[in-house]
Amino acid sequence: MATIKDIARIAGVAPSVVSRALNNKYGVKESTRQRIIQIARELGYYPNSAARSLVTRRSETIGIVMADISEPFYSQSIKGMEYVAKQTGYTLLFSNSYENVEQGQVLHKMISGERVDGLVIVGSNIQEKSFISLLLERDIPFVLVERKFSDPRVNCIWLDNVKGGYMATKYLIEKGHRRIGHIAGNLYFQVALDRIEGYKRALAEAGIDFSQEWVAAGDFLTHGGYRAMKELLPLGCTAVFVANDAMAYGALRAISEAGLKVPDDIAIVGFDDLEFSSLTNPPLTTIRQPRYEMGRKSLEILTSILRERRSGDEASPDGVKVCFQPELIVRQSA
Amino acid sequence: MATIKDIARIAGVAPSVVSRALNNKYGVKESTRQRIIQIARELGYYPNSAARSLVTRRSETIGIVMADISEPFYSQSIKGMEYVAKQTGYTLLFSNSYENVEQGQVLHKMISGERVDGLVIVGSNIQEKSFISLLLERDIPFVLVERKFSDPRVNCIWLDNVKGGYMATKYLIEKGHRRIGHIAGNLYFQVALDRIEGYKRALAEAGIDFSQEWVAAGDFLTHGGYRAMKELLPLGCTAVFVANDAMAYGALRAISEAGLKVPDDIAIVGFDDLEFSSLTNPPLTTIRQPRYEMGRKSLEILTSILRERRSGDEASPDGVKVCFQPELIVRQSA
DNA sequence: CGACTTTTCGAAAACGTTTGCCAACCTACC
DNA sequence: GGTAGGTTGGCAAACGTTTTCGAAAAGTCG
Numbered sequence: 001m002a003t004i005k006d007i008a009r010i011a012g013v014a015p016s017v018v019s020r021a022l023n024n025k026y027g028v029k030e031s032t033r034q035r036i037i038q039i040a041r042e043l044g045y046y047p048n049s050a051a052r053s054l055v056t057r058r059s060e061t062i063g064i065v066m067a068d069i070s071e072p073f074y075s076q077s078i079k080g081m082e083y084v085a086k087q088t089g090y091t092l093l094f095s096n097s098y099e100n101v102e103q104g105q106v107l108h109k110m111i112s113g114e115r116v117d118g119l120v121i122v123g124s125n126i127q128e129k130s131f132i133s134l135l136l137e138r139d140i141p142f143v144l145v146e147r148k149f150s151d152p153r154v155n156c157i158w159l160d161n162v163k164g165g166y167m168a169t170k171y172l173i174e175k176g177h178r179r180i181g182h183i184a185g186n187l188y189f190q191v192a193l194d195r196i197e198g199y200k201r202a203l204a205e206a207g208i209d210f211s212q213e214w215v216a217a218g219d220f221l222t223h224g225g226y227r228a229m230k231e232l233l234p235l236g237c238t239a240v241f242v243a244n245d246a247m248a249y250g251a252l253r254a255i256s257e258a259g260l261k262v263p264d265d266i267a268i269v270g271f272d273d274l275e276f277s278s279l280t281n282p283p284l285t286t287i288r289q290p291r292y293e294m295g296r297k298s299l300e301i302l303t304s305i306l307r308e309r310r311s312g313d314e315a316s317p318d319g320v321k322v323c324f325q326p327e328l329i330v331r332q333s334a
Numbered sequence: 335m336a337t338i339k340d341i342a343r344i345a346g347v348a349p350s351v352v353s354r355a356l357n358n359k360y361g362v363k364e365s366t367r368q369r370i371i372q373i374a375r376e377l378g379y380y381p382n383s384a385a386r387s388l389v390t391r392r393s394e395t396i397g398i399v400m401a402d403i404s405e406p407f408y409s410q411s412i413k414g415m416e417y418v419a420k421q422t423g424y425t426l427l428f429s430n431s432y433e434n435v436e437q438g439q440v441l442h443k444m445i446s447g448e449r450v451d452g453l454v455i456v457g458s459n460i461q462e463k464s465f466i467s468l469l470l471e472r473d474i475p476f477v478l479v480e481r482k483f484s485d486p487r488v489n490c491i492w493l494d495n496v497k498g499g500y501m502a503t504k505y506l507i508e509k510g511h512r513r514i515g516h517i518a519g520n521l522y523f524q525v526a527l528d529r530i531e532g533y534k535r536a537l538a539e540a541g542i543d544f545s546q547e548w549v550a551a552g553d554f555l556t557h558g559g560y561r562a563m564k565e566l567l568p569l570g571c572t573a574v575f576v577a578n579d580a581m582a583y584g585a586l587r588a589i590s591e592a593g594l595k596v597p598d599d600i601a602i603v604g605f606d607d608l609e610f611s612s613l614t615n616p617p618l619t620t621i622r623q624p625r626y627e628m629g630r631k632s633l634e635i636l637t638s639i640l641r642e643r644r645s646g647d648e649a650s651p652d653g654v655k656v657c658f659q660p661e662l663i664v665r666q667s668a
Numbered sequence: 669c670g671a672c673t674t675t676t677c678g679a680a681a682a683c684g685t686t687t688g689c690c691a692a693c694c695t696a697c698c
Numbered sequence: 699g700g701t702a703g704g705t706t707g708g709c710a711a712a713c714g715t716t717t718t719c720g721a722a723a724a725g726t727c728g
Contacts, residue, residue, distance in 0.1 A: 001446065003684055014708045019686055029706060046446030050388040051684030054713045059384070069428075070412050075404030082430065091443070094403075094428055096416065109425065112335065112380030222613070249613050279556070279583045281615030337714060348678045353716060363676060385714030388683045 002043035010043075011036050022047070053114070058310070061091045062302060063116035065101060067123050069094050072274050073246065073291070077122065077145070080295030088303045090117075097124070102131050111140055118302045122146055125188040141305045145298050147190050148321075155301050155319035157294060161191050164287045164326035165198020168241045168269040171285075171328055173206045177239035177267060180208070182215040183228040183251060185243040192220075195243045195271065218247045225250030233258055239267040239334065245274045245286055252280055252333070267334035282332035290324055297322060336377035344377075345370050356381070387448070392644070395425045396636060397450035399435060401457050403428050406608050407580065407625070411456065411479070414629030422637045424451075431458070436465045445474055452636045456480055459522040475639045479632050481524050482655075489635050489653035491628060495525050498621045498660035499532020502575045502603040505619075505662060507540045511573035511601060514542070516549040517562040517585060519577040526554075529577045529605065552581045559584030567592055573601040573668065579608045579620055586614055586667070601668035616666035624658050631656060 004022075008015040013032065021028045021036040022045075028036075039045075053059045064081060066074055078094075085092050093116055095106045101124045110116045111134075119135065122145035135142050136153060143155040172180050182199050185192030196215065203210050214237065216228035225247025232240060233254065242248040248270035255266055262268055262282055270277060273288035301320050338356075342349040347366065355362045355370040356379075362370075373379075387393045398415060400408055412428075419426050427450060429440045435458045444450045445468075453469065456479035469476050470487060477489040506514050516533050519526030530549065537544050548571060550562035559581025566574060567588065576582040582604035589600055596602055596616055604611060607622035635654050 001448070004686095005684080015685080016687075016709080017707060020707095023686085025687095027706065032706085044446070046442055048388070048684050049447040049449050050384045050393070051713090052686075054382070054384040054388055054684080054715085055686045057713080069403070070406075070409030072404075072406050072409075075406075078404050091427070091449075093425070108380055112378070113383040114335070115383050115425075222609070249610070253613060275556070276583070276610050279587060279610075280613065338716095339714080349715080350679080350717075351677060354677095357716085359717095361676065366676085382714050385683090386716075388685090388714080389716045391683080 001048070002040075002045045003048070004045075006043060007036060007039050007045060010039050057114070058117050059091075059115055060089065061093050061116045062299070062306075063093045063095060063110040063119045065095045065097050065106065065110075065119065065121050067098060068096050071246075072276065073244070073272060074122070075275070076291035077295030077298075080292040080297075081120065081299045084296055084299035084303060088299075088307075090299075090303065097121075100125070100128070102128050107131060107134075111135070111138060117306055118142055120145060120298045120302060122298070123189060123191075125186075126190050126193075127188060141302060141309070143298050143301050143320075145294060152318050155305075155321070157298055157301070157320075157322040157324070159191075159289050159294070159324045159326055161194035161326070162198040162201070164271060164289070165195035165241065165243075166202045167198070167326060167328050168195075168271065168287050169199045169202035170205070171330075172239040172241060172267060172269060172334060173202060173208070175239070175267065175334065178206075178208055179237040179239070180214070181232045181235065181237040181240040183218045183225055183232065183240060183242040183247050184215050185218055185220045185247070187217070189220075192243055195241075199241055218243060220244050220246060222246045222250040226254045229254035233260075237266065239263075239269075241269050241271075243271055245270040245272040245277045245284060248284055248286070248333075249276070249280060252284075256281075263332065263334050269334045273329050278331065280333070285331045285334040286329050288327040288329045290327075294324055297324075335382070336374075336379045337382070338379075341370060341373050341377060341379060344373050391448065392451050393425075393449055394423060395427050395450050396633065397427045397429060397444040397453045399429045399431045399440065399444075399453065399455050401432060402430050405580075406610065407578070407606060408456070409609070410625035411629030411632075414626040414631075415454065415633045418630055418633035418637060422633075424633075424637065431455075434459070434462070436462050441465055441468075445469070445472060452476055452640055454479060454632045454636060456632070457523060457525075459520075460524050460527075461522060475636060475643070477632050477635050477654075479628060486652050489639070489655070491632055491635070491654075491656040491658070493525075493623050493628070493658045493660055495528035495660070496532040496535070498605060498623070499529035499575065499577075500536045501532070501660060501662050502529075502605065502621050503533045503536035504539070505664075506573040506575060506601060506603060506668060507536060507542070509573070509601065509668065512540075512542055513569075513571040513573070514548070515566045515569065515571040515574040517552045517559055517566065517574060517576040517581050518549050519552055519554045519581070521551070523554075526577055529575075533575055552577060554578050554580060556580045556584040560588045563588035567594075571600065573597075573603075575603050575605075577605055579604040579606040579611045579618060582618055582620070582667075583610070583614060586618075590615075597666065597668050603668045607663050612665065614667070619665045619668040620663050622661040622663045624661075628658055631658075 004015050004018045008018045018036050021033040118141040120143050145157050148158050149156050184196055200210050216231045218224040218228045229251035242251050255262055270284045270286035273286045277284040277286055338349050338352045342352045352370050355367040452475040454477050479491050482492050483490050518530055534544050550565045552558040552562045563585035576585050589596055604618045604620035607620045611618040611620050
């Protein structure tokens with residue numbers, strides 16, 4: 001590979017001039033700049049990223065850590081993030097946390113190895129906070145997705161899950177249901193708790209007693225939804241609000257295996273509005289989460305912080321907090 | 335962040351010794367090694383990856399380029415790759431090619447910037463070959479997934495798609511169907527061509543005339559499957575072999591919208607066996623592709639090449655070629 | 669105890685960039 | 699023609715490692 005020195009030699013100029021020319025810095029005559037650019041092109045020059053980030057202390061890379069990148073739930077978020085990454089020239093480095101950000105050395109590998117300039121952490125569980133103080137202490141920009149965090153310094157973006165749970169449940173109540181169950185997500189995650197909270201509020205508002213028995217524990221995965229629905233079935237509810245679509249798929253299956261019909265015997269409302277949810281039988285009524293926009297926003301926040309830092313401006317000490325709104329998508333399962 | 339020099343100073347030793355101690359190299363007394371390790375731990379030392387790869391010319395990173403990481407099709411491959419990556423300590427750097435590897439600078443960014451030590455390229459289209467000669471020329475290890483490439487030097491792994499297409503079609507024939515349509519994938523990809531070929535062979539073997547009219551053009555995406563099925567519907571076929579599950583979902587929808595029943599009016603066989611395919615209505619009969627194993631294998635091949643190179647052994651000039659076998663999964667759509 | 673071998677350690681170069689600072693050059697103005 | 703001021707280019711240090719080579723220390727053996 002050609003280096004900056006090769007170019008300098010050929011152009012009859014010092015390496016530093018080549019660097020400035022290629023980086024569009026002030027202080028090099030336009031004619032020599034053109035000459036240098038031409039030579040660089042002919043040599044197929046591409047800057048060595050290790051050398052560059054060693055001196056600039058920047059990697060132009062952003063780390064994305066999420067539970068499991070292969071969950072369909074994340075597909076749209078990723079697309080949104082990539083959109084911004086492409087715009088701003090950042091490279092995205094994905095890493096699975098498998099429900100536990102703090103465990104494992106991925107985070108250390110990323111931040112201590114200076115492989116990333118900043119982080120987007122989506123869906124960390126509520127018990128984890130030491131990694132947050134670590135990031136704060138090391139002064140590494142990051143944004144939390146799907147988690148509200150009270151410290152004013154941290155950037156968070158999340159969906160109003162309480163409202164979403166409320167909307168789903170209220171919709172079922174308006175449809176005339178009174179015996180409404182809930183399949184909850186993994187309770188170590190704030191989203192699961194918030195959706196339960198919304199469910200409770202709608203119930204309370206309609207004067208329906210909340211019963212712990214009606215909420216079955218799930219794990220946000222299809223199979224967990226299936227199991228939970230089986231638990232719920234004998235209780236005779238006429239409707240179930242399921243904390244996410246993936247579990248709703250499992251619930252649909254359990255219901256169908258029991259020989260019951262959706263929505264006539266049991267109505268189902270999911271959460272998330274995955275791509276597949278319009279293809280289930282029947283198509284799933286659900287709460288849409290603007291995942292693309294949220295992914296995009298998360299990266300916009302991060303890149304703008306990074307930009308501020310690079311330009312040396314004093315960044316505001318306060319983080320950004322953005323709350324997105326859920327939307328009810330009515331299909332045929334309720 | 336603490337550097338190797340800090341440790342050296344505290345330990346009263348030269349930086350080079352620290353490096354050797356931390357990398358478990360021969361030539362440092364066990365007692366000093368322990369002392370150094372202890373100090374490193376106390377300081378929370380982590381090697382700066384840029385500095386390291388600048389001198390070693392290795393990034394300990396593998397680039398994975400695929401059409402669209404968020405397609406559910408890839409989820410299992412990714413899991414398989416991650417498994418090996420974790421074992422071997424490599425970091426995975428994903429990049430979407432959006433159906434065109436050569437376009438765009440991702441590849442250059444990765445290889446010319448020396449960000450990756452090797453590449454796994456899954457599903458490049460058949461017209462693209464200049465990137466292959468580039469990689470060969472630059473002597474960058476890579477493995478092609480989902481594409482057979484005749485040059486003996488290149489490592490390829492693929493599924494026997496001809497056989498898969500044959501199995502799917504033959505199954506339908508055995509079920510008594512004679513009017514069997516096909517929804518093809520994007521014809522710029524070898525897999526699409528091979529599955530058509532398998533379809534043709536099964537037809538020929540059963541003495542059924544092949545008619546171009548019976549094969550509808552698709553794009554491997556759900557919506558394309560939906561459209562293609564609509565084209566096929568008026569032709570009165572009693573069965574359709576769909577080139578992948580994602581399109582099969584669209585086909586199922588089109589059929590159901592037309593008021594027809596699967597499998598009674600039209601039988602459907604898909605390809606891939608995605609997670610969702612057991613949840614469709616009716617559950618999809620399909621050809622399974624061992625995606626996890628293929629992802630895993632691709633990275634095993636690459637890492638073993640990388641290991642050989644690092645140890646300085648002369649690698650064999652010939653690449654590895656691995657063909658995986660498809661498997662028929664019978665559910666209820668055919 | 670001396671000669672030799674082996675082990676342990678240190679100095680320094682190298683990897684490819686960026687950047688602060690200074691020197692040289694050019695322009696223009698008096 | 700001299701000087702001030704601005705523009706352009708070069709030198710050298712720095713970033714944090716690894717690695718080569720040689721020196722010093724330690725160990726071995728007669």
